[in-house]
Amino acid sequence: MKMLQLLVVLGLLCVVGAGCSGRDDDHTPPAGMGSIMLRNNSGDDIYVYFDGHIADTRADAAETTAYDLMPGSYRVSLTERRGWRSWSGYVDVLQDRLTFMDVSVDLQNSVAYDVVLFFD
Numbered sequence: 001m002k003m004l005q006l007l008v009v010l011g012l013l014c015v016v017g018a019g020c021s022g023r024d025d026d027h028t029p030p031a032g033m034g035s036i037m038l039r040n041n042s043g044d045d046i047y048v049y050f051d052g053h054i055a056d057t058r059a060d061a062a063e064t065t066a067y068d069l070m071p072g073s074y075r076v077s078l079t080e081r082r083g084w085r086s087w088s089g090y091v092d093v094l095q096d097r098l099t100f101m102d103v104s105v106d107l108q109n110s111v112a113y114d115v116v117l118f119f120d
Contacts, residue, residue, distance in 0.1 A: 027066045027098065034093035036067040036076070041104040042113060045081035050074045059103070071095040078103065078113055087113035094119060 029035040040046055040059045048055040048067065051074055058081065059065045070093070077088040085105065093099055098120040106112040 029096055029098070030068055032070075032095065033068050034071050034095050034097050034099060036069060036074075036091060036093060036099045036101060037064055038067065038101045038103060039064045041102060042080075042085070043105070044083065044085060046103065046113075047079045047081060049077040049079075052077075069093045076101070078115070084111045085113055086111070087115050089115065091117060 027035055027037060038046075038048060038059045040061055040063055043061050045061055046059040048057075048059050048065075050067070050069065055067060057065055057067070059078075073090050073092050075088070076091045077086070079086045087103070091099060091101065100118050100120060102116040102118075104114050106114040
């Protein structure tokens with residue numbers, strides 16, 4: 001009986017994991033450009049700045065927002081819409097590729113975001 005319960009739980013985890021992965025991988029950057037895919041897992045609405053200029057689109061809570069940019073290195077700054085949380089760092093945009101920024105609240109510092117970068 002316990003083995004059956006374990007298999008059911010593992011099956012549910014696989015289904016949930018499969019449903020979450022690839023939720024925004026279908027975005028295609030415009031020709032000659034790359035895209036930053038900001039996955040906002042923080043629960044906050046976030047203002048996004050590229051090289052000191054605010055983006056036209058805010059990164060809303062629990063959403064993935066695509067920013068199409070020319071290839072290069074950008075200084076990206078994130079600030080919480082109604083609060084103090086922030087993050088800043090350099091992010092590379094690769095031609096014809098997606099750069100993912102997974103943003104969550106830093107568990108060690110409540111006024112900072114934790115950002116994980118990876119490329120697809």
